[in-house]
Amino acid sequence: MKLAITVHFDGARACAAAVAFDAWDAPEASQTYVTSIAQVDKPARGEPDLRELHCVMQLLREHALAPELIVIDGFVHLDAEETPGSGLQLFHALAGRVPVIGVSKTSRPGLTAQFEVMREEEARPLTVTSAGVDIGAAKVRVRGMHGRKRVPTLLKLVARLAKGGE
Template sequence: MKLAITVHFDGAQAQAAAVAFDAWDAPEAAKTYVSHIAQVEKPARGEPDLRELTCVMQLLREHKLAPELILIDGFVHLDAEATPGLGQHLFHALGSRTPVIGVSKTGRPGLPAQFEVMREEEARPLTVTCAGVDIGAAKVRVRAMHGRKRVPTLMKLVARLAKNAD
């Protein structure tokens, strides 16, 4: 099982959501998970913002999830020099055993075109970064995901779940 995960913040609270899928071209989730986090502390000034990591780890523990791969809405690396982003911290928190692929709708100045994936001809590219899996393989998998539009269907679904779960 693979998981697509995202976190939505609402003030000091957060909702972490995940959708499970087996095939990269799956049109719908095999199962969905949501965790409500009542209090999320902002990082101290000058400290990295790892609030999403805390929420993702709580979701994995709460639902006893051990996926073969995690797809996040965000960055694994922040630049070509592999400055750690959320995904790299998650990869290490999971003992460097579970590959993490980050998919972002926006680019970053330090990430060259080799991290871009075109899913729709006239749309802007998605930015793909990863840990524990080859970048070429990660890009092929993201490109193969279901959905005719730029953002894969399951990434849209997990974003809706995180924002709308009660």
């Protein structure tokens, strides 16, 4: 089972959501999971922001999930020099046993065209970063995800779940 995961923050509260899928071109989730977190404290000044990591780990524990791969809404690396992003924090928290693919609708200055995936003509590309899986393979998988629009169907679904839309 693969999981697409995102976290939505609303003040001090958070909601972590995941959708499970088996095939990259799956049009719908085989299962959905939601975890509400009542209080998420901001990091102390100068400390790394690990709020998203803590929420994802709570979701995985609460639902006893052991995915073969995780797709996150965000960055695994913040630049081509592999500066750690939230996805790399997750990869390390899972002892490097679960590959993580980060998909973002925005780009970052240090991420060149080699990290871009075009899913729809005349639309802006998605930015893809990864840990535990080759970037080329990660891009092929994201490009092959279901959905005719720029953002894959399952990534739209998990975002709605995290925001409380379903």
